[in-house]
Amino acid sequence: MTSRYSILAAAILSVSSGLAGAEIIVGNDLNSSNGANSTINALFSANRGSNGGGDQSLQFGDQLQGSEQADVIIGGLGIDVLFGKGGNDVLIGGTEDFNPFNRDRAFGEQGDDIFIWTPGDGNDFFDGGDGSDTLIITLIGENQDADGNTAGAPFFSVSPPGTTGSGDFDGIYINPNTQLPVVDVLAGPGFCDILDRSSEGLDELNLDHLVQFTLRGPAGQLEQDLLADPSIDPDTRDTGLRISVHLKNTEYVVCASKDGSQVDVFDLHHNPIVKTSVSDLPETAYRLVTNTF
Numbered sequence: 001m002t003s004r005y006s007i008l009a010a011a012i013l014s015v016s017s018g019l020a021g022a023e024i025i026v027g028n029d030l031n032s033s034n035g036a037n038s039t040i041n042a043l044f045s046a047n048r049g050s051n052g053g054g055d056q057s058l059q060f061g062d063q064l065q066g067s068e069q070a071d072v073i074i075g076g077l078g079i080d081v082l083f084g085k086g087g088n089d090v091l092i093g094g095t096e097d098f099n100p101f102n103r104d105r106a107f108g109e110q111g112d113d114i115f116i117w118t119p120g121d122g123n124d125f126f127d128g129g130d131g132s133d134t135l136i137i138t139l140i141g142e143n144q145d146a147d148g149n150t151a152g153a154p155f156f157s158v159s160p161p162g163t164t165g166s167g168d169f170d171g172i173y174i175n176p177n178t179q180l181p182v183v184d185v186l187a188g189p190g191f192c193d194i195l196d197r198s199s200e201g202l203d204e205l206n207l208d209h210l211v212q213f214t215l216r217g218p219a220g221q222l223e224q225d226l227l228a229d230p231s232i233d234p235d236t237r238d239t240g241l242r243i244s245v246h247l248k249n250t251e252y253v254v255c256a257s258k259d260g261s262q263v264d265v266f267d268l269h270h271n272p273i274v275k276t277s278v279s280d281l282p283e284t285a286y287r288l289v290t291n292t293f
Contacts, residue, residue, distance in 0.1 A: 027062030112282040137255040141182035143171030192255035
């Protein structure tokens with residue numbers, strides 16, 4: 001395995017893979033709005049903080065581009081902008097562990113691309129572009145645990161705010177045989193609801209779908225409380241809703257079911273949205289979700 005640096009200040013590891021010509025591209029968590037791609041520069045420079053300081057939205061941000069082949073692109077910490085270009089790419093904003101600078105933007109462009117969102121990340125945006133593209137809501141294997149140990153990787157965990165390991169990036173574990181990440185959808189702590197264009201506000205936001213991720217614990221507790229006392233106003237309680245992933249040009253969403261017993265696959269070709277089988281997913285997405293290679 002060899003390493004080099006691209007003009008986008010990303011560490012790129014060239015590897016041999018079952019995906020011909022694949023590269024693993026890992027952000028250095030360096031702020032930049034002066035890269036080689038003017039489109040990405042505009043996204044960074046226009047994304048200014050609430051107090052007018054551009055640095056509020058550039059903390060640790062990377063701007064990363066893939067190749068015309070299949071790539072794995074990993075943003076790490078910060079507000080990253082990821083472009084897959086050609087090939088069937090896997091795009092990962094990063095396992096932020098509730099780092100406040102965590103609203104990534106990913107553009108699959110050509111190919112059957114995958115965007116992986118992990119609990120602890122923020123309200124990300126994914127435009128799949130051409131092809132049959134998939135959002136996977138899941139825990140993802142990391143290189144080290146909350147204490148920095150690497151023996152026994154991959155590690156599947158989330159470090160809540162205020163705990164050891166919160167707000168950092170523990171690296172994404174890459175399976176040496178497949179050169180792809182390892183995911184565990186059923187290990188995730190929540191479930192998904194999906195809004196389509198019939199929902200108020202999505203047209204104005206120029207979005208096709210909004211994927212809402214809700215924690216099972218608070219949601220289950222609220223359901224129990226409402227059964228015991230129907231007069232409770234749900235708006236005054238913790239519903240468990242934590243983030244929303246904003247989607248355009250995305251055909252499938254994969255998430256754990258509400259009770260955590262099975263993997264739900266939502267087919268976004270239809271309105272209303274329908275559930276389908278894991279076997280209907282594009283090949284790379286199917287293999288990631290089922291861990292079959």
